[in-house]
Amino acid sequence: NTAPCDDGNACTTNDRCSGGVCQGGAPANCDDGNPCTNDLCDATSGCLHIFNTAPCDDGNACTTNDTCSGGICQGGAAVDCDDGNPCTDDACDPKVGCVHTNNTALCDDGNACTTLDVCSEGVCTSGAPADCSDDNPCTTDLCDPDSGCVHLYNTASCDDGNACTTNDRCSGGTCQGQATIDCDDGNPCTNDLCDATSGCLHIFNTAPCDDGNACTTGDQCSAGVCQGGAPTNCDDGNPCTNDLCSSATGCLHFFNTAPCDDGNACTTGDQCSAGVCQGGAPTNCDDGNECTDDSCDPATGCTHHVNPYNSCSDGDPCTWGDHCLPDGTCSGTASPWCQ
Incomplete structure (x- = not known):
């Protein structure tokens, strides 16, 4: 007959009689669907499922190098989802694997001459130009995309902050005063000096001066003006x-x-x-006196010296023998014949 039977081999199925003998049927299907077991069949005991360490897939897209252990697929190391792009947030979905979502984070566009670069649509977008000003008038401020701000010394005119210097000019990155300012106001009645903060100062003095008038002497400064002194x-x-x-x-x-x-x-x-x-x-030293010798001394003027030897006339016709007396008068002797 063809009745079902058991051929005594656990590795056959659907054994059936044939020709008076139990014939083994199809081989037993020992596949347990577990990649972590090696499936085999022992004629005595039947299917055997031996644990292995084969590579496997734990069904989690976020693990790599999954390996069987104890009959179970064990997830390996976490998958590296870093795409090297700072403008994506990198994450992992166990179903689909790595996910890269665009962000708006700050980034570096590789140009040292931009600042506050920001991500947009997965790309680093340049921000505002870098401010390279060092507030130093003695440097020319530039920007190199590779190295950033560059400050080159110049020779521009500048102000060294000292009011007593002129023609200030940059040298070696510093403002250098070239010459001392001339504070001479041409006024002899001021003492001229220079203060580094306020510049030229003209202090009134009381020095001798010349008011330009040749008819004054002892001129002297007063309140910044030359005042004439006494008349010449x-x-x-x-x-x-x-x-x-x-x-x-x-x-x-x-x-x-x-x-x-x-x-x-x-x-x-x-x-x-x-x-x-x-x-x-x-x-004219003539004193009209016949009894004096009249002369003139340049120092004292006229002199009248009595000369008793001079002849004279007393002006009286009734006298005779008129002669000069020591007192300078002329005197004669009365004539007996004159009545």
């Missing part, structure tokens, strides 16, 4: 000059023809001529 004394002591003063040239002495005294008592009517006192006519 132009008197040259010569009565034969008219003494004046010109503010431009000073004392002037003009000849005059004024009466004067030549210092000689023996001249009269002295008068100035060409700046010199010229003696006039000789002094």
